[in-house]
Amino acid sequence: MKILGISGSPRKAATEYVVKEALNEIQKKYPDIETEYMSLRGKKLAPCTHCDYCKRKKDWCIIKDDGNALIKQMIEADAFVIGTPVYVMEPTPQMMALFSRMRPIHHVFPEALRNKLGVSLAVGGARNGGQELAVNALNNMMLTRGINVISNEVFGYHGGKIWSQDNGGKGAGDDTVGMKTVTDLVLKLAENALIYEAGKIALAQSNDCR
Numbered sequence: 001m002k003i004l005g006i007s008g009s010p011r012k013a014a015t016e017y018v019v020k021e022a023l024n025e026i027q028k029k030y031p032d033i034e035t036e037y038m039s040l041r042g043k044k045l046a047p048c049t050h051c052d053y054c055k056r057k058k059d060w061c062i063i064k065d066d067g068n069a070l071i072k073q074m075i076e077a078d079a080f081v082i083g084t085p086v087y088v089m090e091p092t093p094q095m096m097a098l099f100s101r102m103r104p105i106h107h108v109f110p111e112a113l114r115n116k117l118g119v120s121l122a123v124g125g126a127r128n129g130g131q132e133l134a135v136n137a138l139n140n141m142m143l144t145r146g147i148n149v150i151s152n153e154v155f156g157y158h159g160g161k162i163w164s165q166d167n168g169g170k171g172a173g174d175d176t177v178g179m180k181t182v183t184d185l186v187l188k189l190a191e192n193a194l195i196y197e198a199g200k201i202a203l204a205q206s207n208d209c210r
């Protein structure tokens with residue numbers, strides 16, 4: 001069981017802090033779950049150009065950058081904590097590029113991300129700077145790729161929303177209300193991932209008995 005935390009920030013700052021904190025919380029409560037951190041910072045990652053190479057050749061993307069490797073790293077995980085800074089009330093272009101590059105998942109490897117689980121976190125410099133819109137976009141991007149989105153109860157709803165006050169990890173950490181939405185959400189993700197894992201084993205056993 002592996003949970004992969006992804007930061008869509010081009011910096012080592014607020015989103016990195018939030019995603020790493022989320023992974024720490026999971027580790028504290030569920031030490032048997034493996035966690036891994038992946039950052040889009042410094043990665044060469046162009047958006048999809050709709051050349052249809054993957055569709056025609058039934059192959060990975062022809063663009064020679066870090067995109068394919070990042071997506072393959074995602075395929076190795078069971079669940080995702082996906083965090084993005086809010087840029088113009090949306091996820092970052094880096095995060096949008098990552099998801100646009102997943103067309104080979106659609107056309108070539110449709111099972112690759114199916115039945116994995118994910119949650120969304122958005123970190124904005126303004127208190128109401130579009131975090132809700134950014135988590136909506138992240139949730140929708142996951143849904144288009146077959147990832148099942150885990151929601152939270154009251155105060156968390158559809159994703160973690162953090163106000164960094166444009167002050168990096170310190171600012172994000174100071175937003176104790178926002179960070180609570182992160183903790184609640186990622187612990188629910190971990191719980192669901194474990195239930196899912198147990199369910200898969202039970203299903204395989206019952207299929208063996210038939």
Ligand SMILES: Cc1cc2nc3c(=O)[nH]c(=O)nc-3n(C[C@H](O)[C@H](O)[C@H](O)COP(=O)(O)O)c2cc1C
Pocket residue numbers: 009010011012013014015016084085086087088089090123124125126127128129130131164165166167168169
């Ligand atoms: C190009 C750009 C656009 C931004 N747009 C928004 C925005 O629409 N809403 C908001 O709350 N913050 C916005 N911000 C501020 C960042 O979301 C905020 O500083 C965030 O904490 C950055 O995350 P990071 O520290 O992980 O890089 C923007 C920042 C940049 C560079």
